[in-house]
Amino acid sequence: MADRAPAAQSSGQSKIQSGANAALSIIGLASQQISGFVITLLAAGFLAPVEYGVYTLAIVFVELVLAFTYAGFYHFIVTSSEDDKAVLSTMFWLMQLVGWIGGGALIVFAPWLAQVFDSPDLAPVLRYLGLLQPFASGMAWASAVLIRRQQMRRHFIIMLLQNSAAMLGGAVVLWLWQSLFALVVYRYIRVVIGVFLYSVMTPDRPHFLFHRPMAAHALRYASGLYGSRLLVFVSNFGTDLLLAYFFTTAESGLYRFANRLSTATIDIVGQPLRSFALNQFGAAARTGAQLEPVLNRFCGVMVILMGGFAATILVFGADLVTTLFHPSYLAALGALYALSVRAFAGFGNALILPIFAARNKTQVSMYHNLVWTSVMIATIFVTSDQGLNTLAFAQACVAILTAIAALVLISWQGEVPIQGAVYNILIALAVVGAYYAAASGLWLWIKGGIGVSGLSLGIGLSLATLLALATIGAGMRLRVFDMRVFAER
Secondary structure (H helix, E strand, O other): OOOHHHHHHHHHHHHHHHHHHHHHHHHHHHHHHHHHHHHHHHHHHHOOHHHHHHHHHHHHHHHHHHHHHOOOHHHHHHHOOOOHHHHHHHHHHHHHHHHHHHHHHHHHHHHHHHHHOOOOOHHHHHHHHHOOHHHHHHHHHHHHHHHHOOOHHHHHHHHHHHHHHHHHHHHHHHHHOOOHHHHHHHHHHHHHHHHHHHHHHOOOOOOOOOOHHHHHHHHHHHHHHHHHHHHHHHHHHHHHHHHHHHOOHHHHHHHHHHHHHHHHHHHHHHHHHHHHHHHHHHHHHHHOOOOHHHHHHHHHHHHHHHHHHHHHHHHHHHHHHHHHOOHHHHHHHHHHHHHHHHHHHHHHHHOHHHHHHHOOOHHHHHHHHHHHHHHHHHHHHHHHHHOHHHHHHHHHHHHHHHHHHHHHHHHHOOOOOOHHHHHHHHHHHHHHHHHHHHHHHHHHHHHHHHOOOHHHHHHHHHHHHHHHHHHHHHHHHOOOOOHHHHOOO
């Protein structure tokens, strides 16, 4: 009995710590979405749609560079069991090379891209953003180091401080200088603050050390992940680029609005979960532990949290858009619902990279993404002339099929049993369905009593939050919501 008390106390402390990590991770990454959302609202109020459209188009190309920055060598830092000093220093210089090449490409190709998209202001914006990429690579290296050290709390504290300060600085700049280039200054503020915080709060420093055999091994390892990340980028942003090139600004703007709102909302929980997944699968790879328990935990938690956010959009989406945005955005409502389902279904594909990075089979993830990105692009071409909502609905269907294929691939090539994961997914889907039904009934009752307004939406979302907490509690009782996914170690 005496031995059980300390064990129970330790278990309780572990749950409290995991809960604190969960809250901190969600707040830290929510700050990124909130910061971007606030700047979006300010920009929409101060800038013409054409000006804001130039910025969002430039960010698409910046995201392409970041896709390479936060993959490949980044994953090698997290998963490699080799000597710390050699890994960290060698990967720092390789990631700097990625930043310089990516930033240089943005600068060199800026005039050509401006001509292709018939947008003269795109060129200077791309040039200025290209100069930031080596610094962004430094931040990515530092974040990977913190994940390798399993210091997730410090990582999310940095994100919270960085995004909060950048939001404040960006808002002031936009208020004083209502220009497209004020948004560029916002990006500079964000990077400068991030570099400072990671420099101060990351204990490790790179050395003038470059291990050539390790670099060659890391390059072979990273090639599959870079291919996968490129294909994921094409799948996620391909529609943006195709609409910008082939269709009207209005259609492109409506799609970006729906995509931004749905993806940013679900990424409030999706991004921290992906970070914790990389941390825990990477730790399992370094120690030789089994991957099946980690997979089971993440499948249940991802479905409940990401599915819960998607369900909330389905319940409140129409009234939120009507209340907060211009009525013309109601044309994107069907796309908003469909893209929310697509973002939720991305949980399956999100597990591919960390699992196959842990298995050292990065080429498998690349081939998987090649197949399903090709399907997504073909779907976009086939449905693009059938209306925005049909296009988005088709993408949601492809995302669901991709998630199923991801689980099959994890079992087949990853050699990880998925029976427990599938069970957790099915039970979690039932729990999310119950939450959706309860939240829908509650919102209909509130609307029937006091109508739709900012006040009623606030009340409805507050009560939905309480329902969500009850849903998580039900998931824990059913053993499909495991707080250990938020553990640092």
